[in-house]
Amino acid sequence: MIGKLQILLSCHFASSGQESNNRLPEGQQLQQPRATPWVNKTPYNRCLKGNNCNSPGQRPGLFRKKHMMRPKQIIVFFRILFIFIFFLSTSCVKRGKDTAPKTRAPVLLTKKQESRSPKKQPSQICVCIDAGHGGDDPGAKAITPPHTKEKTLTLVTALKVQEFLHTFGIKTVMVRRTDRFVPLKERAHIATKKRCTHFVSIHYNSTPKPTSAKGVEVYVYETDKSLERAAASKQLASAIVHRIAKVAPLRTPTIRHGNFCVIRETKMPAVLIEGGFLSNPKEAKNLKNPRYIRLLAWAIAKGIVDVCHSTAPRTVTGQ
Secondary structure, three states, X not given: OHHHHHHHHHHHHHOOOOOOOOXXXXXXXXXXXXXXXXXXXXXXXXXXXXXXXXXXXXXXXXXXXXXXXXXXXXXXXXXXXXXXHHHHHHHHHHHHHHHOOOOOOOOOOOHHHHHHOOOOOOOOOEEEEEEOOEOOEOOOEOOOOOOOEXXXXXXXXXXXXXXXXXXXXXXEXXXXXXXXXXXXXXXXXXXXXXXXXXXXXXXXXXXXXXXXXXXXXXXXOOOOOOHHHHHHHHHHHHHHHHHHOOOOOEEEEEEEEOOOHHHHOXXXXXXXXXXXXXXXXXXXXXXXXXXXXXXXXXXXXXXXXXXXXXXXOOOOOXX
């Protein structure tokens, strides 16, 4: 309506100067000019860019693009778009839930199937490690200064063996962890009470005078009434000697019979290891080296592991 009134007013003022000369006869009405199709009915405050407002038939303030959206139409459009996106997202979530892999319910086995299925039993291997001497019993002494005591070397070696066995997942029982003396029969009793499967006693050899004797010795109790235990002790000794031969010299014969209390009174396979001669100056120097003790402890632990995994050699040269 506003556009039509503006057109009428403009036509009226344009023809006011010629009103006297161009009067219409009576009974004839002035026809209103039709608005051009490109003129919008709503006014616009300014001309759009790229359009010539002075072109014939166009009026400044009345031009507007035909397909331009009004603010209300824009709001409605965005509302519809938001609703469409919302329903689209919810449908995708539902499809994702439907296509997700379904977890199967646990299958209940019958008694027969349970009896047939294999069961993994925990490891029952337990090694008792005996560090020789201790406390008031120093054992042998190194012939060269510093005069390292046997009780110190045995404890250091035993703790290293325990450390390596733990890395292989084998349980251990220590007769002593500090510098204290434990009676010999009590050492065997500890191993039996804790139900250990193997017993390893660690010592170092010596002679009253300097000697050229060197090498590792392993003792077992061969005159045991139980032949099965004696055979298992020899197998344990063979496995340990096989590993020690790679890091330390051996004395021939390496595996010997020994009537020692700790290996005689125990009820499981038992060995007593003499790790070298402290009365030999050259070997005593090696035994004072922490790296050498670490290698010796690793060899002892690896030999025990070989027996536990049934990979130990049956025979060893030089026995």
